Amino acid sequence: MRAPGKKRGRRIAPPTISARLSGHITLDAQADGSIAAWFDGHSVGLGKFSAGAVNSAQDLRTGLPLSSFASDSRALDKEIDLLVRRLARRGLLEYRLGHLRDDKDQVVVEPQLPDYWPQTPKLGDADVIVLSRFAYLRRRGNEMVLESPRAGALFKICDPKIATAIAMLSTPQKISRFRRQHGFPGVELLALLVDCQILFKIDAASGDGLRATEGDDNLVLWDFHDLLFHTHSTEGRQANPLGGLYPYAGVIPPPPAVRPRWPGKKIELAAPSQTISPIAKLLRERHSTRDFDDQQPITLAELSRFLDSTARIHSKWKSRVDLGGGSPAVTYAARPYPSGGSAYELELYLAVANCEGLARGFYHYDADLHALVPIGVRTHELQALWTAAEFAMDAPAAPQILITIAARFGRVSWKYSSIAYSLILKDVGGLMQTLYLMVTEMGLGGCAIGTTNIDLFAKMTGIEFHVEGPVGQFAIGRGRKPEASD
Numbered sequence: 001m002r003a004p005g006k007k008r009g010r011r012i013a014p015p016t017i018s019a020r021l022s023g024h025i026t027l028d029a030q031a032d033g034s035i036a037a038w039f040d041g042h043s044v045g046l047g048k049f050s051a052g053a054v055n056s057a058q059d060l061r062t063g064l065p066l067s068s069f070a071s072d073s074r075a076l077d078k079e080i081d082l083l084v085r086r087l088a089r090r091g092l093l094e095y096r097l098g099h100l101r102d103d104k105d106q107v108v109v110e111p112q113l114p115d116y117w118p119q120t121p122k123l124g125d126a127d128v129i130v131l132s133r134f135a136y137l138r139r140r141g142n143e144m145v146l147e148s149p150r151a152g153a154l155f156k157i158c159d160p161k162i163a164t165a166i167a168m169l170s171t172p173q174k175i176s177r178f179r180r181q182h183g184f185p186g187v188e189l190l191a192l193l194v195d196c197q198i199l200f201k202i203d204a205a206s207g208d209g210l211r212a213t214e215g216d217d218n219l220v221l222w223d224f225h226d227l228l229f230h231t232h233s234t235e236g237r238q239a240n241p242l243g244g245l246y247p248y249a250g251v252i253p254p255p256p257a258v259r260p261r262w263p264g265k266k267i268e269l270a271a272p273s274q275t276i277s278p279i280a281k282l283l284r285e286r287h288s289t290r291d292f293d294d295q296q297p298i299t300l301a302e303l304s305r306f307l308d309s310t311a312r313i314h315s316k317w318k319s320r321v322d323l324g325g326g327s328p329a330v331t332y333a334a335r336p337y338p339s340g341g342s343a344y345e346l347e348l349y350l351a352v353a354n355c356e357g358l359a360r361g362f363y364h365y366d367a368d369l370h371a372l373v374p375i376g377v378r379t380h381e382l383q384a385l386w387t388a389a390e391f392a393m394d395a396p397a398a399p400q401i402l403i404t405i406a407a408r409f410g411r412v413s414w415k416y417s418s419i420a421y422s423l424i425l426k427d428v429g430g431l432m433q434t435l436y437l438m439v440t441e442m443g444l445g446g447c448a449i450g451t452t453n454i455d456l457f458a459k460m461t462g463i464e465f466h467v468e469g470p471v472g473q474f475a476i477g478r479g480r481k482p483e484a485s486d
């Protein structure tokens with residue numbers, strides 16, 4: 001008689017990653033096989049598909065496992081893959097992690113970048129993983145979300161046990177040991193989080209020593225709140241709508257233009273004298289111009305004078321900082337506008353659409369040499385930059401020159417803790433006023449622009465978004481003269 005074998009516990013199938021339509025999206029298929037996605041009364045055409053693909057597309061409401069069409073050996077799989085990727089690129093999909101037979105989601109992955117696609121890099125039992133110092137869990141409505149300014153997606157955590165397991169990852173965990181923990185969330189989720197840089201692998205031998213770098217030396221220079229502020233106050237790395245959306249209209253009355261007076265006795269100030277100084281005149285004349293005269297564009301000579309007066313380096317020096325242990329030498333390069341700590345971290349990039357004597361294209365202004373250096377970029381990226389500026393200004397056409405003000409973040413955060421990003425934005429304000437005053441003085445037109453796309457700039461320049469990136473924009477050109485009224 002055989003001895004009874006050891007009773008094995010039932011293996012629980014790993015959760016599956018499925019693609020599904022975001023809540024507000026519906027798919028509409030026509031008799032000829034064309035499929036369109038509908039949201040908020042708008043439709044987006046996705047192309048023509050076979051009857052089989054149209055049928056399978058219906059499963060995108062509840063979720064189509066990515067593995068079910070990943071092989072792309074069958075024609076139908078290829079079609080579904082194409083449809084799903086088209087939906088993904090337009091930001092119309094989310095991804096569900098859960099068991100196929102269970103309609104309860106464990107985690108829902110919401111893409112924040114247009115080219116996000118769930119990836120599950122291989123994780124072995126010997127790997128040691130830990131949470132990024134940029135990752136955070138927060139309440140959103142009645143939900144718990146896990147986010148990071150570095151991540152291409154956010155993770156809605158639907159099961160509190162998973163939130164507990166994630167909290168344990170604040171200290172490094174070896175996968176083999178972590179597996180045995182109650183509430184282990186499964187290696188699939190961990191791999192998705194590693195791909196999004198919410199978790200990262202550390203070299204077990206080096207321990208915690210290098211955690212500030214997270215595999216990238218440029219991250220050492222960022223405080224958590226600064227990187228979060230940068231990615232959430234700009235376009236490109238987050239999916240939330242932003243800008244003049246009046247989110248509180250109907251909730252709170254609009255705050256008044258002028259502050260309610262303080263009570264008490266007022267000290268009347270004398271009226272200014274009749275003769276107005278040139279700078280006061282310039283300040284009064286300064287205004288925003290959004291409509292440019294493309295028949296008489298700004299000239300290269302004017303652009304050269306404008307950059308020389310506003311942004312050119314006029315002196316350089318070196319100074320040592322005495323930090324007790326060492327005295328690193330810091331170089332300085334002063335320019336016409338003020339800059340916190342004399343950091344002068346701002347760089348000007350010019351998207352030239354219409355300038356007499358200068359070819360269309362993208363240029364960096366070398367403030368030291370007073371020269372323009374062309375940067376090769378794709379036409380559609382340049383066009384996207386102009387289109388966004390046109391939209392932001394509600395202008396009839398693209399500006400003749402669109403200046404992107406980019407910051408070399410590390411130049412400020414190397415010295416300043418906690419206030420680095422806010423100093424950079426204040427520097428942008430100082431520079432913007434300088435640009436406004438100079439276009440006024442030269443009889444040109446200009447307009448500050450409050451939105452920038454940090455992902456687009458990263459794609460155009462090949463520089464990572466946290467190394468050097470846009471913090472402001474300014475449009476210049478020759479303003480169109482208002483038509484004389486009869």
Ligand SMILES: Cc1cc2nc3c(=O)[nH]c(=O)nc-3n(C[C@H](O)[C@H](O)[C@H](O)COP(=O)(O)O)c2cc1C
Nearest residue numbers: 286287288289290392393394432447448449450451
């Ligand atoms: C930080 C900042 C951001 C701005 N963003 C925009 C913008 O995105 N679009 C726009 O048309 N004007 C923008 N402006 C221009 C303001 O709308 C303008 O300065 C304001 O209406 C006052 O008008 P004025 O400049 O003609 O005196 C911005 C100005 C500043 C200072």
